[in-house]
Amino acid sequence: MHKFGGSSLADVGRFRSACALLDDDAAAHRVVVASAMQGTTDALLALIADAHRGSDWMPAWAALRSRHLAVADALQPAQRTFASLHNARAGQAEALAAAETPVRPGLHEALLDGFDALRNELAALPADGERLERAATRIQGYGELWSSLLLQAALGGTAAGWERLDAREVLVVHPGEMGAGVDREQSRARLHAWRARNRGRDVVVTGFIARDAHGEATTLGRNGSDYSASIFADLFDADALTIWTDVDGVLSADPRLVPDAVCLPAISYAEACELAYFGARVLHPQTLAPVQARGIPVRIRNTLRPQAPGTLICADGDATPTAFGGGPVKGLSLVDDLAVLELTGNGLVGVPGIAERLFAALHGAGVSVTMISQGSSEHSICCVVRAGQAERGRDAIRAAFADAIADGQAQGVQVTGDICVLAAVGDGMVGHHGVAARLFGGLAQARVNVRAIAQGASERNLSVAIARADATRALRAAHAAFWLSPQTVSIGLIGPGNVGRTLLRQLAEVAPGLRERSGVDLRLRAIGNSRGMTLDHAAIAPAEALDRLGADSAQTLDLDAFAAHVRAEHLPHAMIVDCSASDAVAAKYPEWLAAGIHVVTPNKHAGSGDWARYAAIAAARRAGGGRFLYEATVGAGLPVILTLRNLLDTGDVLHGIDGMLSGTLAWLFNSYGCSSRPFSALVREARGLGYTEPDPRDDLSGLDVARKLVILAREAGRELSLDDVEVESLVPESLRQASLDEFLARLEELDAPMQARLDAAHADGCRLRHLARLGEDGRASVGVVALAADHACCHTRLTDNLVQFRSARYADNPLVVQGPGAGPEVTAAGVFGDVLAIAQSLGARS
Numbered sequence: 019m020h021k022f023g024g025s026s027l028a029d030v031g032r033f034r035s036a037c038a039l040l041d042d043d044a045a046a047h048r049v050v051v052a053s054a055m056q057g058t059t060d061a062l063l064a065l066i067a068d069a070h071r072g073s074d075w076m077p078a079w080a081a082l083r084s085r086h087l088a089v090a091d092a093l094q095p096a097q098r099t100f101a102s103l104h105n106a107r108a109g110q111a112e113a114l115a116a117a118e119t120p121v122r123p124g125l126h127e128a129l130l131d132g133f134d135a136l137r138n139e140l141a142a143l144p145a146d147g148e149r150l151e152r153a154a155t156r157i158q159g160y161g162e163l164w165s166s167l168l169l170q171a172a173l174g175g176t177a178a179g180w181e182r183l184d185a186r187e188v189l190v191v192h193p194g195e196m197g198a199g200v201d202r203e204q205s206r207a208r209l210h211a212w213r214a215r216n217r218g219r220d221v222v223v224t225g226f227i228a229r230d231a232h233g234e235a236t237t238l239g240r241n242g243s244d245y246s247a248s249i250f251a252d253l254f255d256a257d258a259l260t261i262w263t264d265v266d267g268v269l270s271a272d273p274r275l276v277p278d279a280v281c282l283p284a285i286s287y288a289e290a291c292e293l294a295y296f297g298a299r300v301l302h303p304q305t306l307a308p309v310q311a312r313g314i315p316v317r318i319r320n321t322l323r324p325q326a327p328g329t330l331i332c333a334d335g336d337a338t339p340t341a342f343g344g345g346p347v348k349g350l351s352l353v354d355d356l357a358v359l360e361l362t363g364n365g366l367v368g369v370p371g372i373a374e375r376l377f378a379a380l381h382g383a384g385v386s387v388t389m390i391s392q393g394s395s396e397h398s399i400c401c402v403v404r405a406g407q408a409e410r411g412r413d414a415i416r417a418a419f420a421d422a423i424a425d426g427q428a429q430g431v432q433v434t435g436d437i438c439v440l441a442a443v444g445d446g447m448v449g450h451h452g453v454a455a456r457l458f459g460g461l462a463q464a465r466v467n468v469r470a471i472a473q474g475a476s477e478r479n480l481s482v483a484i485a486r487a488d489a490t491r492a493l494r495a496a497h498a499a500f501w502l503s504p505q506t507v508s509i510g511l512i513g514p515g516n517v518g519r520t521l522l523r524q525l526a527e528v529a530p531g532l533r534e535r536s537g538v539d540l541r542l543r544a545i546g547n548s549r550g551m552t553l554d555h556a557a558i559a560p561a562e563a564l565d566r567l568g569a570d571s572a573q574t575l576d577l578d579a580f581a582a583h584v585r586a587e588h589l590p591h592a593m594i595v596d597c598s599a600s601d602a603v604a605a606k607y608p609e610w611l612a613a614g615i616h617v618v619t620p621n622k623h624a625g626s627g628d629w630a631r632y633a634a635i636a637a638a639r640r641a642g643g644g645r646f647l648y649e650a651t652v653g654a655g656l657p658v659i660l661t662l663r664n665l666l667d668t669g670d671v672l673h674g675i676d677g678m679l680s681g682t683l684a685w686l687f688n689s690y691g692c693s694s695r696p697f698s699a700l701v702r703e704a705r706g707l708g709y710t711e712p713d714p715r716d717d718l719s720g721l722d723v724a725r726k727l728v729i730l731a732r733e734a735g736r737e738l739s740l741d742d743v744e745v746e747s748l749v750p751e752s753l754r755q756a757s758l759d760e761f762l763a764r765l766e767e768l769d770a771p772m773q774a775r776l777d778a779a780h781a782d783g784c785r786l787r788h789l790a791r792l793g794e795d796g797r798a799s800v801g802v803v804a805l806a807a808d809h810a811c812c813h814t815r816l817t818d819n820l821v822q823f824r825s826a827r828y829a830d831n832p833l834v835v836q837g838p839g840a841g842p843e844v845t846a847a848g849v850f851g852d853v854l855a856i857a858q859s860l861g862a863r864s
């Protein structure tokens with residue numbers, strides 16, 4: 019059994035695709051239920067309305083007819099076109115005679131007959147009453163009559179073994195308060211008789227329409243074609259039902275609101291019913307009862323992507339949820355346009371029959387109740403109803419409790435409009451702890467206030483009423499809470515230069531395995547540099563990020579827009595990794611941290627810059643905003659700040675810090691004098707190797723080392739600023755104000771003074787080293803010194819930093835951290851380490 023929805027029969031291309039899909043089904047007998055072509059039922063309703071109010075409906079009628087006949091023409095090109103046939107019917111025999119191909123007018127005749135009948139019905143539409151209602155019901159069903167004719171023809175008609183069944187011949191239904199009920203026995207008997215008359219192998223059936231007990235045409239209600247398919251699956255004793263539509267299956271949430279919504283491989287009938295009722299519009303709520311009773315499996319599939327497996331709906335659903343696959347929750351749904359009705363009263367407590375009186379009043383007023391909630395105090399009882407019925411409901415409750423309100427026993431009925439109901443649905447929720455915690459945790463993180471809560475004892479559905487304005491945020495937060503790893507981080511990278519580019523490469527190599535290994539799911543969604551930015555709702559592959567940024571010249575970097583994008587509602591955490599050396603970017607950290615965005619950076623400006631900004635960052639961290647890690651600012655990938663923090667956090671008292679804090683200067687002085695190469699050549703090489711700051715004068719002037727010393731001093735609780743550091747610069751006065759290009763062009767001016775210093779040191783049997791020192795007295799200084807050859811700092815290699823912490827515990831012999839202190843690889847690794855430290859701290863979930 020197959021069913022094609024209107025979107026799957028929208029035009030001739032879709033009809034052909036439907037035929038191809040049916041051809042792929044090797045079953046001995048195929049039955050296909052056809053909905054009306056997309057938009058047809060709406061068009062018919064509009065025609066009824068126009069005809070009823072006396073407006074001119076002919077143009078719309080003609081347009082609808084042309085649309086159907088155009089499909090017929092396209093499906094049967096060998097036939098006379100609609101125009102010639104229509105002219106022939108209009109009496110222009112010569113047009114018919116002029117046609118060269120023989121006329122096989124079955125399909126076109128049937129369509130034209132149908133449209134003539136519709137025109138006659140519209141022209142004679144009764145003004146009101148039962149006759150109008152009956153005519154309107156009849157008219158609504160024309161779309162399925164026409165689409166089934168077209169589908170049968172597209173499939174090759176009776177010649178190819180395809181019969182067409184007008185469901186009004188066999189399907190007998192009666193109206194009920196809960197929708198159309200099927201007279202199964204009569205319908206089976208009528209179908210049996212029909213099959214005896216029609217011996218074709220396969221059948222096209224009209225969806226949506228049926229007959230009532232008096233043989234009058236009726237419908238199964240809006241979107242009733244799914245229900246038709248389910249009923250006929252039962253009547254034809256089908257092995258399986260495939261519902262073809264325009265989505266991949268039943269999704270975990272509305273994909274228009276939740277970009278990360280996933281297609282559910284399998285759900286149970288009960289879950290499907292809950293999701294259908296609560297807004298997952300793939301299925302009509304009533305659809306499943308007939309197939310569920312017979313245990314017939316249903317598969318939802320996409321006509322546009324038939325290779326996708328779709329969603330299987332069966333008795334057991336999918337009992338094996340994958341990691342972060344929603345856990346026991348299968349879907350989230352959102353019902354919009356609701357209102358909360360609340361009856362409050364001191365006199366309600368402990369009085370039997372209050373609920374009965376309230377709901378009887380709503381029943382009497384024809385108000386449907388979506389959700390019910392009452393606190394155990396019994397002081398108030400509330401329910402959620404459709405917004406359009408809220409006032410009617412309130413008046414009915416007021417009338418029912420008029421005596422209690424007059425006596426002051428009930429305080430009255432309050433209506434709160436603009437409400438949505440968000441529901442988490444899943445069989446596995448039964449007896450599973452932590453589902454509510456996850457839902458409410460997600461909502462709390464998104465700062466969504468919950469107005470009312472309901473969970474039935476079946477535990478299959480946990481519903482919350484929330485303000486409409488919070489709906490999308492709430493749905494995204496709830497989806498993230500169930501479907502994403504709690505360590506999913508939306509990342510924005512600023513400054514893909516030497517370090518940032520290397521970080522991208524390291525991410526590309528490592529990140530894919532992280533999710534499986536540890537649940538850490540790093541999603542690069544934004545990248546920006548001084549020239550522009552690229553933002554993507556999906557993750558940007560790190561290996562492609564630079565090309566994407568290069569190709570995306572349209573957007574200049576807007577740090578606010580960048581941060582807003584990174585802080586996506588549908589992802590649990592956000593982080594900005596700043597690999598620039600920009601003070602303007604660092605100026606944004608307090609704001610970002612306060613907004614809950616984590617910041618990781620090797621940029622030293624925030625840690626060593628303006629004290630007020632540093633204090634604002636510290637305040638935002640303390641206030642529980644985002645986390646701020648900047649380990650790579652000192653010693654690149656070495657654990658320098660971490661070591662200092664560990665000393666202090668465990669109660670040690672810092673006496674002082676000294677050592678080599680510049681990788682560039684370490685490399686320069688390790689290399690200088692070992693060959694005849696002048697100092698300037700070595701500086702150029704260090705820059706080429708990515709050791710120096712973007713402007714090497716920051717290294718040579720001692721500013722970079724001073725920054726590091728300030729960062730360490732501040733970590734140790736000292737209010738030190740750059741101005742407090744005594745700095746000896748290696749940059750001659752004449753080059754300090756020059757442009758970077760001019761400075762690089764005149765680098766040789768450094769050579770003579772440096773050679774003189776080197777010669778003097780060597781003459782004393784010493785080596786030149788660049789040292790930083792923070793004394794117990796708070797004095798801070800950086801500069802080049804001549805050290806005896808056996809000094810520890812003279813036994814370093816390449817870019818080695820050597821940091822000595824002298825403390826109460828390490829008084830006699832300092833704690834030493836030593837190793838490479840510059841270069842893109844080790845610095846990016848230090849940054850990556852901070853990113854992981856934050857992501858891993860975000861907490862695993864049961």
Ligand SMILES: NC(=O)C1=CN([C@@H]2O[C@H](COP(=O)(O)OP(=O)(O)OC[C@H]3O[C@@H](n4cnc5c(N)ncnc54)[C@H](O)[C@@H]3O)[C@@H](O)[C@H]2O)C=CC1
Nearest residue numbers: 513514515516517547548598599600620621712840841845
């Ligand atoms: N290279 C190294 O060994 C180490 C570097 N660092 C720090 O890492 C940072 C990056 O260093 P490198 O990658 O070597 O520098 P780089 O000059 O190669 O890269 C800097 C990047 O920042 C971007 N940028 C500059 N100004 C910007 C702005 N206003 N807004 C947005 N983007 C901007 C540039 O377009 C470039 O992509 C610096 O803060 C540096 O102090 C820290 C430790 C070691």
Ligand SMILES: N[C@@H](CC=O)C(=O)O
Nearest residue numbers: 680681682710711840
């Ligand atoms: N230019 C810096 C890089 C690390 O901070 C250095 O050489 O140490």
